[in-house]
Amino acid sequence: MFFFLGLIIGSFLNVMIYRLPRGETLLRPRSHCPACEHPLSIIDLIPLLGYLFRRGRCAYCSEPISLRYPLVELLTAILFVNIHCYFGWTVHTLAGLIFTSILLVVAFTDIETGIIPDFITYPALVAGLVLSCFTIGFRDSFMGALILGGVFLIVALISRGGMGGGDIKLGAVIGAFVGIPGILLVFVFSSLLGGIWALALLTSRKAGRKSAIKFGPFLALAAWMVWMYQEELISLYLLY
Ligand SMILES: [Zn+2]
Incomplete structure (x- = not known):
């Protein structure tokens, strides 16, 4: 459960990492490819699996997707599990x-x-x-x-x-x-x-x-x- 929670939160952290330094707001506009600006579909937005399914490339313009996206998602999930195992509820x-x-x-x-x-x-x-x-x-x-x-x-x-x-x-x-x-x-x-x-x-x-x-x-x-x-x-x- 904490692994999946970590994946979802990690996906949101990725949005913050990209948008906050650029002064963009978090909820709007919809997530889009930084290279071609095409809005992302549900499949692209699935943490970790979206990246694997698209083989690390944007489905619309084939630009490589930063490895940071799956990395942050996986890292968040692993750290969340670690914390829960250690400190419980x-x-x-x-x-x-x-x-x-x-x-x-x-x-x-x-x-x-x-x-x-x-x-x-x-x-x-x-x-x-x-x-x-x-x-x-x-x-x-x-x-x-x-x-x-x-x-x-x-x-x-x-x-x-x-x-x-x-x-x-x-x-x-x-x-x-x-x-x-x-x-x-x-x-x-x-x-x-x-x-x-x-x-x-x-x-x-x-x-x-x-x-x-x-x-x-x-x-x-x-x-x-x-x-x-x-x-x-x-x-x-x-x-x-
Ligand atoms: Zn693109």
């Missing part, structure tokens, strides 16, 4: 489904357009703070948002544009969902992942020392890992 699961959806939209809009839309981060911050009253507690959530958002703001000021406004707001959202002390782990993991990626780009000469890297996807990945496995990560740390 709890508010934690509900918070997890919402947090996962937010992170997926943010990561993929950042990868494709370099934008983390306010349309996502502002409501997400409110959702994180409200849900915390039933999960990690409002105080931890509020402090988490304040501290992680604040730390990224300082990084942005020091690096003079090395970190964007979207990353700062995303930091606050993650803080609200993960809380204290999880934000410390998020900070360490995301810096580590982003650092390795930057190093790989530098050594392969795909980027110069001055080019900005998209930090959103690493932040999202680290945040999800910490939200999901915080206790295991901390006990692993204490063990060694």
Whole structure:
């Protein structure tokens, strides 16, 4: 059930990923092919299977469909199942489904357009703070948002544009969902992942020392890992 829920939500996340950075509204116009603008039929709209059935190409103009569509749908489904298996029928699961959806939209809009839309981060911050009253507690959530958002703001000021406004707001959202002390782990993991990626780009000469890297996807990945496995990560740390 959670797998199918994930497929349907993932399909909706794809619409958000495409439309939000372009300033389009979510419900109108009907979904259409980005290349030929032809409205999509019911078959095209079936998550995952639509892509397989059309063999990855638009049925009307044969332009390839971005692999991101089935990828996001499958990823959402797998993560939803994972969360439900772990937290059962709890508010934690509900918070997890919402947090996962937010992170997926943010990561993929950042990868494709370099934008983390306010349309996502502002409501997400409110959702994180409200849900915390039933999960990690409002105080931890509020402090988490304040501290992680604040730390990224300082990084942005020091690096003079090395970190964007979207990353700062995303930091606050993650803080609200993960809380204290999880934000410390998020900070360490995301810096580590982003650092390795930057190093790989530098050594392969795909980027110069001055080019900005998209930090959103690493932040999202680290945040999800910490939200999901915080206790295991901390006990692993204490063990060694
Ligand atoms: Zn087309």
